[in-house]
Amino acid sequence: MLKVLVSDPISDLGIQQLMDAEDVVVDKKTGLSEDELIQIIGDYDALLVRSQTRVTPAIMKAGTRLKVVGRAGVGVDNINLEAATERGIIVINAPDGNTITTCEHTFAMMMALARHIPQAYAKTINGTWDRKTFLGVELRNKTLGVLGMGRIGSEVAKRAKAFGMNILGYDPFLTKERAEKMGVTLASVDDIIRNADFMTVHTPLTPETKHMIARPQFEVMKKGMRIINCARGGIIDEMALIEAIDEGIVAGAAFDVFESEPPAADHPFLSHANIIVTPHLGASTVEAQENVAIDVSEQVLHILRNEPFKNAVNMPPVAPSVMNIIQPYFKLGETLGSFAAQMANEAIQEIHIDYSGDLSEVDTQQLTRYVLKGILERHLGSEANIVNSLHLAKIREINVVVSQAPRTKGFTNLITVTLKNQHEQERRIAGTLLAGYGERIVRLDHFPVDFAPEDHQIFISHNDKPGIIGRVGTLLGENDVNIASMQVGRKIIGGAAIMILTVDKEVPKEVLQKLIELPELNTAQEIVLQK
Numbered sequence: 023m024l025k026v027l028v029s030d031p032i033s034d035l036g037i038q039q040l041m042d043a044e045d046v047v048v049d050k051k052t053g054l055s056e057d058e059l060i061q062i063i064g065d066y067d068a069l070l071v072r073s074q075t076r077v078t079p080a081i082m083k084a085g086t087r088l089k090v091v092g093r094a095g096v097g098v099d100n101i102n103l104e105a106a107t108e109r110g111i112i113v114i115n116a117p118d119g120n121t122i123t124t125c126e127h128t129f130a131m132m133m134a135l136a137r138h139i140p141q142a143y144a145k146t147i148n149g150t151w152d153r154k155t156f157l158g159v160e161l162r163n164k165t166l167g168v169l170g171m172g173r174i175g176s177e178v179a180k181r182a183k184a185f186g187m188n189i190l191g192y193d194p195f196l197t198k199e200r201a202e203k204m205g206v207t208l209a210s211v212d213d214i215i216r217n218a219d220f221m222t223v224h225t226p227l228t229p230e231t232k233h234m235i236a237r238p239q240f241e242v243m244k245k246g247m248r249i250i251n252c253a254r255g256g257i258i259d260e261m262a263l264i265e266a267i268d269e270g271i272v273a274g275a276a277f278d279v280f281e282s283e284p285p286a287a288d289h290p291f292l293s294h295a296n297i298i299v300t301p302h303l304g305a306s307t308v309e310a311q312e313n314v315a316i317d318v319s320e321q322v323l324h325i326l327r328n329e330p331f332k333n334a335v336n337m338p339p340v341a342p343s344v345m346n347i348i349q350p351y352f353k354l355g356e357t358l359g360s361f362a363a364q365m366a367n368e369a370i371q372e373i374h375i376d377y378s379g380d381l382s383e384v385d386t387q388q389l390t391r392y393v394l395k396g397i398l399e400r401h402l403g404s405e406a407n408i409v410n411s412l413h414l415a416k417i418r419e420i421n422v423v424v425s426q427a428p429r430t431k432g433f434t435n436l437i438t439v440t441l442k443n444q445h446e447q448e449r450r451i452a453g454t455l456l457a458g459y460g461e462r463i464v465r466l467d468h469f470p471v472d473f474a475p476e477d478h479q480i481f482i483s484h485n486d487k488p489g490i491i492g493r494v495g496t497l498l499g500e501n502d503v504n505i506a507s508m509q510v511g512r513k514i515i516g517g518a519a520i521m522i523l524t525v526d527k528e529v530p531k532e533v534l535q536k537l538i539e540l541p542e543l544n545t546a547q548e549i550v551l552q553k
């Protein structure tokens with residue numbers, strides 16, 4: 023049974039499909055401390071979180087069965103991605119489900135800020151009818167600066183246009199053309215700081231965005247600006263903001279997020295007349311919570327069932343058009359890697375992967391991960407997977423060289439894997455995917471061959487002499503090893519040759535030893551593949 027732990031409040035309706043799955047057990051245990059999580063995480067294959075659970079390296083270490091951490095939302099700053107990648111744990115998020123909800127919350131905050139709604143409400147319910155203090159401002163004809171024009175920032179800009187605002191947008195990925203299409207003026211951070219009446223941030227928190235609005239920016243800021251942060255605490259320096267409000271530079275601020283959550287009881291934002299706050303409610307609507315939980319549950323199920331999945335955060339995204347081309351080769355890539363690693367007896371120093379034909383013009387990085395997984399699994403077992411295979415090769419100082427060439431020596435597609443050891447000795451294997459026939463191995467070292475990889479093979483190198491094939495067949499027969507198929511490869515008559523025998527079951531070590539002792543036979547090794 024696959025076990026999933028849900029450690030933050032996540033919509034029941036959204037995770038229904040996980041709960042309905044016959045091969046999955048879902049446990050909901052929210053509000054656990056790190057120690058409590060460490061105690062139990064070893065039982066689970068998947069962990070589902072929102073922003074409260076901090077998924078630390080220690081939790082990942084204790085999660086010996088953990089294959090995936092699913093974030094029902096966008097931000098993954100509560101998940102240690104480095105530790106996840108090192109341990110081969112896939113981290114996925116649900117990036118689309120809460121965009122509109124968070125955008126609407128940003129707008130609610132902007133309007134509440136412009137019209138002092140929370141402050142006016144508090145006074146009114148306390149019995150004071152105060153119509154003088156809360157003189158607001160209109161949004162119409164004001165300039166809104168949007169820092170971060172991704173999913174949420176773009177939706178905010180769209181709505182701001184309907185309010186008659188002029189929009190300045192900044193995002194390292196925003197082009198002039200796209201900005202124009204959205205009716206946004208492409209601007210720099212400096213333009214926004216000097217010219218906006220309202221400014222809203224919608225970036226992730228990264229070393230680059232941390233405190234991107236701090237004392238130096240406040241010093242040159244347009245007087246009277248109002249600032250909204252519904253993205254991440256820390257993008258705007260909280261203490262510098264307080265100073266800027268007190269100095270009359272900033273007119274007010276609306277924050278949904280804090281540098282540390284929840285903020286301390288004496289946090290200056292909580293008692294400042296010009297700052298309004300909500301407790302990280304950006305994504306908290308019925309609709310968004312259902313959306314993100316459905317999205318993340320779907321992908322977690324795919325991962326647990328070894329099916330293709332999307333939205334992995336610790337692997338680069340692959341465009342669907344590219345995925346369609348490379349996905350059929352994943353199994354072949356892994357098989358070639360595994361076969362090659364078993365051919366190589368010594369420590370591998372360099373891995374060359376050559377993609378040709380159909381695979382020569384697409385981004386094959388995802389496929390390379392499968393080849394490397396196949397190679398590294400030989401010594402690392404299940405520790406190696408497609409999330410960490412590149413990383414594992416790197417920390418073992420294995421040089422991975424990938425090349426692509428349209429030439430295919432007659433095949434429509436070809437993957438060639440060459441392993442080099444420290445003495446520059448090479449082992450090589452090439453395989454192709456043949457329409458109607460599936461995977462075929464077409465080259466071993468410098469011998470052309472043609473066979474379908476199966477669970478058990480015996481790979482023999484010998485001298486091309488009459489009678490040797492018969493002797494091998496007899497010996498295996500006498501030892502109850504049934505031969506399903508046989509391939510022989512040689513370059514010249516009487517020269518070095520190879521034999522690939524597909525057999526029905528595991529070959530006992532002593533039988534391999536007897537094979538090696540046959541005259542004219544140089545090596546015999548079993549190649550085991552997981553088909």
Ligand SMILES: NC(=O)C1=CN([C@@H]2O[C@H](COP(=O)(O)OP(=O)(O)OC[C@H]3O[C@@H](n4cnc5c(N)ncnc54)[C@H](O)[C@@H]3O)[C@@H](O)[C@H]2O)C=CC1
Nearest residue numbers: 096097124170171172173174193224225226252253304305
């Ligand atoms: N308050 C809440 O409950 C919620 C907060 N969020 C947060 O909102 C933020 C935005 O989310 P999405 O729009 O979905 O993400 P997104 O990934 O679609 O957009 C983020 C944008 O920020 C841009 N960016 C990165 N570095 C930048 C920089 N130095 N300057 C300007 N732009 C930069 C990126 O290029 C990207 O376009 C994230 O931090 C996310 O965690 C998201 C949902 C709910």
Ligand SMILES: O=C(O)C(=O)COP(=O)(O)O
Nearest residue numbers: 072073074095096097305
């Ligand atoms: O999706 C995000 O990035 C959020 O910040 C939402 O956080 P939450 O799931 O509400 O804890």
